[in-house]
Amino acid sequence: MILVSKTQIKLITSLQQKKYRNKLGLFVAEGPKVINELITAKLQLHSLYSTVDGLFEGETVQIVSEKELSKITALKNANNSLAVFKIPDKKPYVENGITVVLDAIQDPGNLGTIIRLCDWFDVKNLICSLNTVDCFNPKVIQATMGSIVRVNIVYTAIEEFILERNSPVYIGAMNGKNIYKENLPDKAIIIVGNEANGVSTNIINLVGNKVAIPQFGVNKKTESLNVATATAILLSEFKRITVS
Amino acid sequence: MILVSKTQIKLITSLQQKKYRNKLGLFVAEGPKVINELITAKLQLHSLYSTVDGLFEGETVQIVSEKELSKITALKNANNSLAVFKIPDKKPYVENGITVVLDAIQDPGNLGTIIRLCDWFDVKNLICSLNTVDCFNPKVIQATMGSIVRVNIVYTAIEEFILERNSPVYIGAMNGKNIYKENLPDKAIIIVGNEANGVSTNIINLVGNKVAIPQFGVNKKTESLNVATATAILLSEFKRITVS
Known part of the structure; x- marks a missing residue:
């Protein structure tokens, strides 16, 4: 031995x-x-x-x-x-369908789950703000179940990234428009934010287009949806329209 | 002190x-x-x-x-x-809209997330198989963020529970029908299963009606969706139809 x-x-x-x-x-x-x-x-x-x-x-x-x-x-x-x-060489960002942007996601399990979701929903690019947890963190690697090799993950200044894009941008936020009532495009940028604070104010001021998963029932007391759970539902909404 | x-x-x-x-x-x-x-x-x-x-x-x-x-x-x-x-007194099951049934969920974090999802989507009843992790497990309590008091959680033999119901039953399974193509009712029972094995064979044999969240893209290699993530998307699909 x-x-x-x-x-x-x-x-x-x-x-x-x-x-x-x-x-x-x-x-x-x-x-x-x-x-x-x-x-x-x-x-x-x-x-x-x-x-x-x-x-x-x-x-x-x-x-x-x-x-x-x-x-x-x-x-x-x-x-x-x-x-x-x-660590594999960085690949350039080539816009393709839905792009997910993460603003300051801190929990490795959440990042891992979101990477796995991107893979499931055929999201080619995941853009992470520079203060998002590192995708090569061991806990992230465990949570991705290998999906990390099939999603192009780019760490960058997300404000500039968004400014350089032409596709419509959607921010996941509690006080946004009801996502179920929106006509969603098949090419878009979806931004979700930090576990405690959501998407940062400067990004909201930049984009403005907020969408929400509505809370059901009369007694609306649920704190919020976990960011990975919310991302799952948002991606499902954007991708379901492509099913014929 | x-x-x-x-x-x-x-x-x-x-x-x-x-x-x-x-x-x-x-x-x-x-x-x-x-x-x-x-x-x-x-x-x-x-x-x-x-x-x-x-x-x-x-x-x-x-x-x-x-x-x-x-x-x-x-x-x-x-x-x-x-x-x-x-521990609060047990409340009886009164059928109301969507009921979620869990078959042998083991991870406290998953159970906590599912309880929170039930609360969000106004699911009044969560039925757990007797071998599902206990909802008063400290890790579950932490993950529910208080939602545990707003969802009626019943531990019971789920086979018998299902047999006694008249509402249509849907099983979340990888090889089910595409959920996005189904006409879903507003009153139904949704069953999701164990993290590694999914819903058990005897329940599948009993019900048969399997639905799946399709995987997107040509290179379908994602292992599976996490059970809490899958439950989020299934609940979103059942509830979105009620948004007018």
Whole structure:
């Protein structure tokens, strides 16, 4: 059994932090399912560790003990395999159908779910404000279930991004127009915002076109919809019209 | 400063387990927002602990230190207040519009999100199979944001429940009919199932009427939609028709 060196442990655990991911151009994925999806998507493997032999055909796997794996995992309960991948080269934004824009999403689970939703609804581009959680955060990678390789994720100043576009822009907001009553286009930009504060005021002032998922019933007391849940419904509304 | 006794600590931490919640008829809620929502909904308070004075008007609050709170919290980072409430009396099921049925949902976050969705979409009744995670689980209570008091949650044998109903039944399933092409009724039962396995075969054999949220694009590789996300879209589809 090959031991995981201290240098390897230091490298891998450092990748839990964004600054080291960016510096080294590497990120970590855990669990055989996600790892295999990333391998299939031709992401470049840096190193691969597993407590089980034979899970990754044609790849060089370093077999490790449970104890060794526990030293490099970012999860509470390690899922038998951990891989380090090279962060893929950035691809340019090419407008195509619906584009989703995220304004300061903080929760990795929410970002992961939204990436998975974009993949499901064939949204090619996901634009993230510079203060949105990093998509190569280990928790995001776990939540995406491999969808991360099929959605082009671009971090940029979203105000400028929006100003440069010609497509109609829609902001998800509690006090917007009833989305169910709108005639939605098949080419559009949808902006959803931070978990606590929603889309920021400067973006709202820039765009103005707010849409809401109405609350039903007479006793309207629900706090709000979770941002990932709201994004699911908004995307469903924009995409259902394309079903003939 | 009053100290939290060992007996109190033992009582409160025991409520992290379902068997003690059922035995004692009590559950825990944390954080001033959720606690205040439950108080407003007239749930009976058993005891209330806070590191901050003046958060709960008209209630007897035991002021505790951060250290004491850390001994009774179920959260990684305690949110300044913890309350013990009596589990409210069970209410009978009275059919009304859309009823959601859960088959073996395991993740507390998913159940919490679905409860919040029911509240948003004015679904009065949420029926849970006996092997669905307990709705008074602390993680569920945190995720519901107070919606738990506005949705009637009934744990029962769902096969029998379904057999006793006359309303049309829809099962959320990957291989179902395209939901966007269905003429949906305003009175129906929607069943969604376990995170890994979906709705169980015996229920599918019983009902047969499967609906799916179609996957878009030519390269259909997304694993699946998360069950809470799928429920959001299904509920949106059933409720949007009622918007005139």
